Amino acid sequence: MTERTARITSPVGPRALVDGREVDYFCGTSYFSLHSHxxxxxxxxxxxxxxxxxxxxxxxxxxxxxxxxxxxxxxxxxxxxxxxxxxxxxxxxxxxxxxxxxxxxxxxxxxxxxxxxxxxxxxxxxxxxxxxxxxxxxxxxxxxxxxxxxxxxxxxxxxxxxxxxxxxxxxxxxxxxxxxxxxxxxxxxxxxxxxxxxxxxxxxxxxxxxxxxxxxxxxxxxxxxxxxxxxxxxxxxxxxxxxxxxxxxxxxxxxxxxxxxxxxxxxxHPEMRAQLWANARFAREELRSLGFDLEMSPIPIVSLAGRPGVDLRRVHAALAADGIAVLYVPPRGYSDAPDVESLRIAIFSTHTRDQIARLTDAVRRAL
Ligand SMILES: Cc1ncc(COP(=O)(O)O)c(C=O)c1O
Incomplete structure (x- = not known):
């Protein structure tokens, strides 16, 4: 996708070291954090x-x-x-x-x-x-x-x-x-x-x-x-x-x-899947409360599409300043990326509710 210049220097997981700083990590595709199990x-x-x-x-x-x-x-x-x-x-x-x-x-x-x-x-x-x-x-x-x-x-x-x-x-x-x-x-x-x-x-x-x-x-x-x-x-x-x-x-x-x-x-451990679905639904519910048009599904990829008056580059930077890593996707920045800019948020089974609530709170403040 983008931001290939950032360096991750820990195993991937709900917390990770990105560019030397420990962050709440909502990027990538390791939906069960198994790469670091x-x-x-x-x-x-x-x-x-x-x-x-x-x-x-x-x-x-x-x-x-x-x-x-x-x-x-x-x-x-x-x-x-x-x-x-x-x-x-x-x-x-x-x-x-x-x-x-x-x-x-x-x-x-x-x-x-x-x-x-x-x-x-x-x-x-x-x-x-x-x-x-x-x-x-x-x-x-x-x-x-x-x-x-x-x-x-x-x-x-x-x-x-x-x-x-x-x-x-x-x-x-x-x-x-x-x-x-x-x-x-x-x-x-x-x-x-x-x-x-x-x-x-x-x-x-x-x-x-x-x-x-x-x-x-x-x-x-x-x-x-x-x-x-x-x-x-x-x-x-x-x-x-x-x-x-x-x-x-x-x-x-x-x-x-x-x-x-x-x-x-x-x-x-089928309960890991149940946990992932519950986390994905919780994140979608939370982010919907901010006015984003999100389907209620168990899919752990949540995309916040740009809307008039909101500069997602700025939101992305504000989240980073709060110690939260998500992916900024420019318009058409990947095979299926929308025509408008978006933030891609990856939810893991290993994220805590607190982390997801913190993410929502940080997005709310940055909008
Ligand atoms: C839909 C889809 N298919 C295939 C691939 C390629 O998989 P891999 O990176 O394991 O080669 C990707 C990679 O992200 C993908 O998103």
Missing amino acids: PDVIAAACEATRLYGVASATALQSPAHVELEDELCQFLGTEAVVHVASGYLAPLALLQGLTGRYDIAFADSAAHYGVFDGLRAVEREAIAFRHLDADDLKHQLRSHVRPGQRPLVLTDGVFPSTGALAPLPQYATLLAEYAGGLLFVDDAHAFGVIGETGNGSLEYHGVERAAAAACGTLSKAFGGGGGFVPGDRALRAAIEKHSRVPLGASAPSVPIAAASAAGARILRE
Whole structure:
């Protein structure tokens, strides 16, 4: 996003050292602070001692095997393909879907990785208006010829605004087309939403048979690397058609081990998810009381959009002076960022109510 010049010199968590000062930290994507969890760090250190930093070979280390097993358990899937990064996961999935679709449609604000994936498979996608099921309906009707199978691509949860894609509406539209398929980049939803943390499809109760998703371990799970869950047939198709698992080294050993430990902690402690949702709802309630138009959802990304007479750069600076770090996002400063400036606030399961109340108070004073 922006402000890449600031330095964080502690592990990420509800309190962090930014530019040498301890602050209430509301940035980034470590929604459960697992990147600094002692068991995650211990797993990364132990795996490094046992297997070295990287396998530096196409052979899988035990850390990578464990990661795949853990992800299959977490996601309740037969198979999973893990790849170097969440950014590459849409490409691997698109390549795995070779021959399964004829024409592609993408939310105009889908993540960069989705559009780069489409470019890499040499597919022009028809863009539909951001989050707009009516426009998608119109585009489908205008472009899909009889017998063609459409693929509709979107983020499940958008990274800057925390908006939820209306997946049930997209799925209903797609049901009119034999072989229609929904494609979800669920980087910010896996681990975070759905009863078992299985992401946007579980959250919305959308049938998995006509959908495919990919995710990342760099956010909720406390590690790094991308993944594509599915059945054995999808894994075989990715192995056949994608050069990503072959050509890009897997996440390093400590990161694979950290990711596996993070997934296990999340699977064994569903109360962490409940705490995150409660914190997200509390933050939304509090900030709504200041006049911001926020949906009541469990999504831990809260976006305060600029409004006339409010200079969010100044609000951002005032929060920083109060020891509170949030992200200033300039207009169109990220794939889905609004046309106006905004503040992106990341809520963690580890934030206390006091911290969230302090944040609201500081925003109130700065407005
Ligand atoms: C929606 C979305 N997809 C994919 C990614 C890429 O994930 P990673 O940073 O783990 O490569 C991001 C990164 O922030 C994202 O926001």
